[in-house]
Amino acid sequence: MKNVKPPQFLGNLFRDMRDRHLLLPALALVIGMLAVPILLKSHNDAHSAAPASENGGTQANSATPAVVREEMGVTDYKKRLNRLKTKNPFHQQYTAPPPDAQAQASASAALPSTSGSSAPPPTGGTSAAPPASTAPPSVSASPPTPSTTTSSQPTKPTFHLYTFRVSVKVGEANDLKDRNQVSSLALLPSKHKPILSFLEANGKQALFLVSTDVNSVSGDGRCVPRPKDCQYIIMRPGDKAHFDYAPDGKRYNLVLVNIHAVEIGHKPPTDVLSKSASTGPVDLKQKLPLLGDG
Numbered sequence: 001m002k003n004v005k006p007p008q009f010l011g012n013l014f015r016d017m018r019d020r021h022l023l024l025p026a027l028a029l030v031i032g033m034l035a036v037p038i039l040l041k042s043h044n045d046a047h048s049a050a051p052a053s054e055n056g057g058t059q060a061n062s063a064t065p066a067v068v069r070e071e072m073g074v075t076d077y078k079k080r081l082n083r084l085k086t087k088n089p090f091h092q093q094y095t096a097p098p099p100d101a102q103a104q105a106s107a108s109a110a111l112p113s114t115s116g117s118s119a120p121p122p123t124g125g126t127s128a129a130p131p132a133s134t135a136p137p138s139v140s141a142s143p144p145t146p147s148t149t150t151s152s153q154p155t156k157p158t159f160h161l162y163t164f165r166v167s168v169k170v171g172e173a174n175d176l177k178d179r180n181q182v183s184s185l186a187l188l189p190s191k192h193k194p195i196l197s198f199l200e201a202n203g204k205q206a207l208f209l210v211s212t213d214v215n216s217v218s219g220d221g222r223c224v225p226r227p228k229d230c231q232y233i234i235m236r237p238g239d240k241a242h243f244d245y246a247p248d249g250k251r252y253n254l255v256l257v258n259i260h261a262v263e264i265g266h267k268p269p270t271d272v273l274s275k276s277a278s279t280g281p282v283d284l285k286q287k288l289p290l291l292g293d294g
Contacts, residue, residue: 161265164201169255176253181262188254195243195252199232201259208233208254215244219253 017023087093097105163184169176170189177189188196188208197209210217210230217223220239223230233241235256243252 159266160263161267162261163264164203164206164259165262166198166201166206166259167257168198169253169257170196171252172250173253176255178257189252193245193248193252195245196233196254203259203261205234205236206256206259208235210243211245213246215246217244218242 014023017026165184166182167178167180168182168188169178171177179186179188182188182198184198184200186198187194188198195211195214197211199207199209201207210223210233214230217227217230217233219241221233221235221241224232224234235241235254237256237258240253240255243254244250245252
């Protein structure tokens with residue numbers, strides 16, 4: 001037994017803890033680990049013993065069984081179904097009151113209310129009977145007047161016919177004249193000098209026919225079919241074009257001020273009406289092949 005030696009790691013651990021002064025804390029930790037469970041167990045036993053001795057009688061009296069006793073009356077389907085009354089599904093369940101009851105109800109509703117002090121209705125279960133000396137006044141029931149309903153008929157759409165006109169300034173360079181309502185096929189600047197003729201418009205562009213006596217066209221606008229052979233000129237509001245007129249050798253200017261729509265009638269033309277009656281609705285939109293979509 002004298003030759004038995006502790007393991008080397010225990011010796012190393014002991015010397016290491018001694019050098020670090022950890023022997024006393026380690027010893028206190030081991031003692032605490034052993035003592036704490038013992039103290040907690042004794043403390044719990046002391047506290048649980050006291051309530052058990054005080055409430056022992058009451059717990060025995062108030063204890064309820066954990067299992068509910070089966071009651072056949074709840075689960076017996078025959079008892080539940082016996083409470084329901086048999087009904088004929090093809091029998092009318094809801095009927096209107098008889099005519100005499102309806103007449104009495106309408107007569108009682110038509111009785112006028114008497115002026116004066118009226119006693120409040122009783123709050124109990126019984127109602128006071130009216131005095132014998134008072135009789136309800138006779139009321140003549142008048143038949144209800146039928147309510148007249150006015151049927152709103154849709155209004156008939158009206159027809160409006162519009163056309164486009166242009167406002168221009170035309171003339172020589174120092175003598176431009178305003179023409180505010182230039183209609184289709186009007187000659188510009190005048191009948192004696194038919195340099196241009198207004199043909200049609202689409203709200204964005206206007207089309208003019210150029211006279212064959214015009215030698216050259218310059219300025220704004222677009223010549224059709226080509227600039228050197230200007231048979232038609234398409235202009236927008238604000239454009240200014242120059243025309244060299246061969247008969248008098250002068251240059252005339254044209255300024256397109258604006259394009260506006262003007263109402264010219266409330267009835268469609270006769271040929272349009274006859275065509276619409278035979279073939280259906282007719283599109284009255286102006287066809288401008290030279291102007292395009294604008």
